[in-house]
Amino acid sequence: MKSSPVNPLPPNPLLDQFLSEARDLLENTGKKLMQLEDAPTDKSILDELFRCVHTLKGNSGLFTFPEMTRVLHAGEDLLGMVRSGHAAYSRELADQLLEAMDLVGAICGDIESSEQIDPSRAAESKFMTEALRKLMPNTVPSAAPSSGLDAAPLTVANSTGSPANVPHSGLSAVPEAVRLAAFQQCRRGDPLHWIAYRPERECFFHGDDPLNSARHTPGLIWGRIVELAPLPPLAELDTYSCLLGFELLSSAPREELDQYYRYLPDQVEITAVPAQELLSGQTDADGAKEASSTVNPIRSISGDDRIALEEILAAQRQILLLDDRPLWHAGRLKAVAEVLANLCQATGETSARADIQAALAEDLSTGHNTLLLAWLDAHKGTDTGLSGLSGTSETAGAVHDAEGSRVDPLPGNGPGTPRTNEGVNFGRRADDDPNGIKFGRRAEDAVGGPKSLKVDQAKIDRLMNLIGELVVSKNGLPYLAERAESQFGVRELSREIKGQYSIINRIADEMQDAIMQVRMMAVSFVFQRFPRLVRDISRKLGKEVQLVLEGEQTEADKNIIESLADPLMHIVRNSLDHGLETPDVRIAAGKPAAGKLTIRAAQEADRVVIEIVDDGKGIDPAAIKQKAYEKGIIDEATLERISDQEATNLIFAAGLSTAAVISDLSGRGVGMDVVRSAVEKINGSVVLQSEVGKGTTIRISLPLSMAVTQVMIVESDGQLFGVPMDHVIETVRVPRSAVHAIKQSETAVLRGRVVPLKSLNSLLGIAAIPKANSDDELAVLLVQAGSAELGLLVDGFQETIGIIQKPLGGFLSNLSSYSGSALMGDGSVLMILNLREIV
Amino acid sequence: MPIEFKKNRAIFRDEATVEEAEGLLEWLQTRPSAKADLSACTHIHTANVQVLMAARTGIASWPKDAELSAWLEPAFKSRG
Numbered sequence: 001m002k003s004s005p006v007n008p009l010p011p012n013p014l015l016d017q018f019l020s021e022a023r024d025l026l027e028n029t030g031k032k033l034m035q036l037e038d039a040p041t042d043k044s045i046l047d048e049l050f051r052c053v054h055t056l057k058g059n060s061g062l063f064t065f066p067e068m069t070r071v072l073h074a075g076e077d078l079l080g081m082v083r084s085g086h087a088a089y090s091r092e093l094a095d096q097l098l099e100a101m102d103l104v105g106a107i108c109g110d111i112e113s114s115e116q117i118d119p120s121r122a123a124e125s126k127f128m129t130e131a132l133r134k135l136m137p138n139t140v141p142s143a144a145p146s147s148g149l150d151a152a153p154l155t156v157a158n159s160t161g162s163p164a165n166v167p168h169s170g171l172s173a174v175p176e177a178v179r180l181a182a183f184q185q186c187r188r189g190d191p192l193h194w195i196a197y198r199p200e201r202e203c204f205f206h207g208d209d210p211l212n213s214a215r216h217t218p219g220l221i222w223g224r225i226v227e228l229a230p231l232p233p234l235a236e237l238d239t240y241s242c243l244l245g246f247e248l249l250s251s252a253p254r255e256e257l258d259q260y261y262r263y264l265p266d267q268v269e270i271t272a273v274p275a276q277e278l279l280s281g282q283t284d285a286d287g288a289k290e291a292s293s294t295v296n297p298i299r300s301i302s303g304d305d306r307i308a309l310e311e312i313l314a315a316q317r318q319i320l321l322l323d324d325r326p327l328w329h330a331g332r333l334k335a336v337a338e339v340l341a342n343l344c345q346a347t348g349e350t351s352a353r354a355d356i357q358a359a360l361a362e363d364l365s366t367g368h369n370t371l372l373l374a375w376l377d378a379h380k381g382t383d384t385g386l387s388g389l390s391g392t393s394e395t396a397g398a399v400h401d402a403e404g405s406r407v408d409p410l411p412g413n414g415p416g417t418p419r420t421n422e423g424v425n426f427g428r429r430a431d432d433d434p435n436g437i438k439f440g441r442r443a444e445d446a447v448g449g450p451k452s453l454k455v456d457q458a459k460i461d462r463l464m465n466l467i468g469e470l471v472v473s474k475n476g477l478p479y480l481a482e483r484a485e486s487q488f489g490v491r492e493l494s495r496e497i498k499g500q501y502s503i504i505n506r507i508a509d510e511m512q513d514a515i516m517q518v519r520m521m522a523v524s525f526v527f528q529r530f531p532r533l534v535r536d537i538s539r540k541l542g543k544e545v546q547l548v549l550e551g552e553q554t555e556a557d558k559n560i561i562e563s564l565a566d567p568l569m570h571i572v573r574n575s576l577d578h579g580l581e582t583p584d585v586r587i588a589a590g591k592p593a594a595g596k597l598t599i600r601a602a603q604e605a606d607r608v609v610i611e612i613v614d615d616g617k618g619i620d621p622a623a624i625k626q627k628a629y630e631k632g633i634i635d636e637a638t639l640e641r642i643s644d645q646e647a648t649n650l651i652f653a654a655g656l657s658t659a660a661v662i663s664d665l666s667g668r669g670v671g672m673d674v675v676r677s678a679v680e681k682i683n684g685s686v687v688l689q690s691e692v693g694k695g696t697t698i699r700i701s702l703p704l705s706m707a708v709t710q711v712m713i714v715e716s717d718g719q720l721f722g723v724p725m726d727h728v729i730e731t732v733r734v735p736r737s738a739v740h741a742i743k744q745s746e747t748a749v750l751r752g753r754v755v756p757l758k759s760l761n762s763l764l765g766i767a768a769i770p771k772a773n774s775d776d777e778l779a780v781l782l783v784q785a786g787s788a789e790l791g792l793l794v795d796g797f798q799e800t801i802g803i804i805q806k807p808l809g810g811f812l813s814n815l816s817s818y819s820g821s822a823l824m825g826d827g828s829v830l831m832i833l834n835l836r837e838i839v
Numbered sequence: 840m841p842i843e844f845k846k847n848r849a850i851f852r853d854e855a856t857v858e859e860a861e862g863l864l865e866w867l868q869t870r871p872s873a874k875a876d877l878s879a880c881t882h883i884h885t886a887n888v889q890v891l892m893a894a895r896t897g898i899a900s901w902p903k904d905a906e907l908s909a910w911l912e913p914a915f916k917s918r919g
Contacts, residue, residue: 225914
């Protein structure tokens with residue numbers, strides 16, 4: 001295999017499609033896993049699940065995403081075993097698979113955002129793959145080290161037992177000259193890694209040439225070929241079964257090695273080599289018994305390396321000669337002593353260690369360096385430099401491992417065990433599945449999803465903007481018709497223009513409707529994440545929750561649906577955390593142990609209504625009132641006056657969190673007020689009803705679409721203003737005589753209720769009084785502003801139109817009295833009033 | 840041909856690919872005393888190395904490519 005180190009991904013329509021499909025498949029996988037939890041024996045769900053993972057794996061194989069493919073392959077194998085009854089479905093299994101899917105999702109995210117996979121994913125993927133494989137019966141790769149995520153080197157000290165666990169036992173095979181050169185490199189700060197590369201037997205079939213891979217390993221210092229299994233006699237040799245492995249020493253950083261071997265992480269074992277291990281060779285206790293003939297490395301070193309060692313000694317001496325006494329002086333002494341002791345050990349002069357320790361202890365207590373320095377000087381004396389150090393060498397060989405112990409047959413990689421590498425197997429088809437599972441994937445896929453086009457949202461948005469402009473410019477035609485008649489006196493032409501206008505109008509309306517339909521999305525887009533969320537949270541909280549989703553097919557504009565996600569998530573969390581009780585509390589209250597959380601969506605006229613209903617403990621209005629009063633949200637008079645219903649809705653007020661205990665789920669102060677403001681931002685409203693002991697219902701009402709806002713045009717002081725129809729209750733004409741002044745404010749009695757009246761002119765700071773019509777009646781626009789009704793005095797009403805509201809930009813964005821502007825057919829600008837602000 | 844088979848000597852040139860391995864194996868099976876000449880070889884696929892090692896083929900000359908030679912020599916010599 002000639003793997004390119006980095007894999008740049010050019011913009012690729014196929015990739016885009018893959019990513020978008022992958023998201024769907026991942027969602028579906030999550031959903032099916034959740035369903036399977038309720039019905040573990042349902043074969044059809046399992047089949048569907050398997051198909052999802054299988055398709056995803058197959059698709060990922062089209063690209064070079066070995067990290068992804070590997071995880072999916074393991075997941076597929078696992079599911080295959082569950083399907084065939086060889087493994088049992090369990091919650092742990094579901095957990096693991098969900099996590100695996102999360103990882104795949106994260107990798108997809110990587111690809112989407114940076115077009116490259118984060119190198120650290122390789123380790124995660126390996127870890128995940130192993131975790132998945134562990135769940136498979138009888139295939140636990142016992143010898144494979146689980147150090148996938150653990151970048152810390154497996155030092156000899158903490159690894160015991162079989163040679164397979166001792167990563168550097170091959171170090172003694174490295175020629176001393178190389179080892180010392182590597183040591184020098186290591187001292188300069190280069191990382192050093194020992195790589196045990198055990199190609200899988202079938203690797204030749206994947207186009208791998210392990211020797212070639214080994215030869216081109218980045219930072220290669222040394223390497224050798226080892227026999228993974230004894231080579232059979234020539235007559236029995238299978239040319240295409242790889243029996244050779246490699247041991248390599250590299251000075252490349254870990255990331256570079258991971259990147260280079262990203263296709264084969266399960267075949268290579270990379271461990272960091274501490275510098276001192278290079279010198280001391282093998283200190284493994286088992287190895288020590290088998291004294292080999294390896295000569296003392298220090299004694300036979302060449303001139304260069306001797307200089308290196310002298311440098312070490314000189315450095316220690318210099319450190320000792322420093323006469324400052326920093327706080328870390330003791331640490332410094334210990335470090336020097338350690339270096340010296342290690343050097344002695346490397347040379348086999350183990351007895352010197354005691355002397356050094358004694359000198360160190362003495363120096364530490366006196367705070368001087370004298371004894372260590374004296375020791376160093378005493379041992380440095382002669383011009384050969386190191387002869388003093390390497391005086392006794394009879395124990396030297398004992399610390400070196402016997403060479404032959406390294407080559408061991410590779411466990412767990414025999415032909416009988418499932419293959420763990422999938423990375424380079426792009427060309428594989430479903431038919432050659434190792435488990436023998438065969439089905440016509442293509443044919444079945446076609447049955448599944450509806451015929452649909454995946455279109456980038458930006459394109460839809462552009463189309464919508466264009467249609468919006470068409471709607472606006474078509475509105476110019478009636479003005480043109482009028483001018484043709486009044487200004488040029490061509491009545492015939494005027495009529496024809498009007499005729500054309502009505503046709504264009506109809507088509508434009510239909511186009512607008514059509515594009516709205518395209519933008520429509522089912523609420524299931526938001527709902528589908530709840531099963532997982534509810535499952536995870538309820539388990540964390542130790543509660544049992546039955547989630548019921550209704551009306552998932554209800555549709556609304558994509559922006560609405562998307563902005564719904566966070567508030568809904570928040571509400572659901574709140575319900576789970578504060579609403580529903582733990583099973584024992586529920587049973588004590590005479591309720592079923594499992595709480596019920598219903599999320600229901602329905603369309604009501606031109607609005608979408610979403611209800612979140614729980615049968616938990618409900619909200620105590622008295623507690624809320626008290627809390628709100630304590631926090632200064634309501635005053636004493638209000639405290640006495642407000643109804644329970646109003647009180648419970650106080651939880652939407654900013655700064656009110658009723659959570660007695662702050663958990664990681666809710667109660668962090670960002671409470672329901674965030675929910676309310678998020679909902680109001682998209683012109684929605686939210687109401688809460690609760691009954692203590694019975695449960696809570698939260699009702700969110702949202703417009704179907706944000707794109708077109710219905711506004712009523714009103715006239716005041718010769719200017720036109722738009723008022724969103726959402727706020728308009730009715731329009732009435734009130735005789736001036738029916739307007740009464742109560743203190744400073746004017747009121748009128750409308751349908752038996754006293755309604756305060758305010759002049760729009762005065763609210764906007766226009767110094768003009770509202771005009772009455774010929775019958776001396778005032779035009780009153782009854783609006784809903786917040787929770788109160790208000791009569792807005794205007795000069796006159798005009799028609800209701802659908803407009804595409806544009807936010808005010810630049811300096812104008814500070815004008816809070818207006819929520820936006822819209823272009824009228826005659827080219828004039830209509831300002832849309834922001835009633836919440838001006839009232 | 841990356842491997843030229845003489846009477847009792849296989850001469851490797853440039854890159855010996857995985858495709859050569861089967862032929863090399865058959866050839867060696869009938870000639871236990873054959874030797875390999877790797878001097879002009881720049882790379883030799885693992886499969887071929889394996890065959891040569893299993894056959895304990897004597898190496899008449901090591902690759903001129905010192906790096907390749909450093910890989911192969913110890914491996915062959917340790918088998919004796």
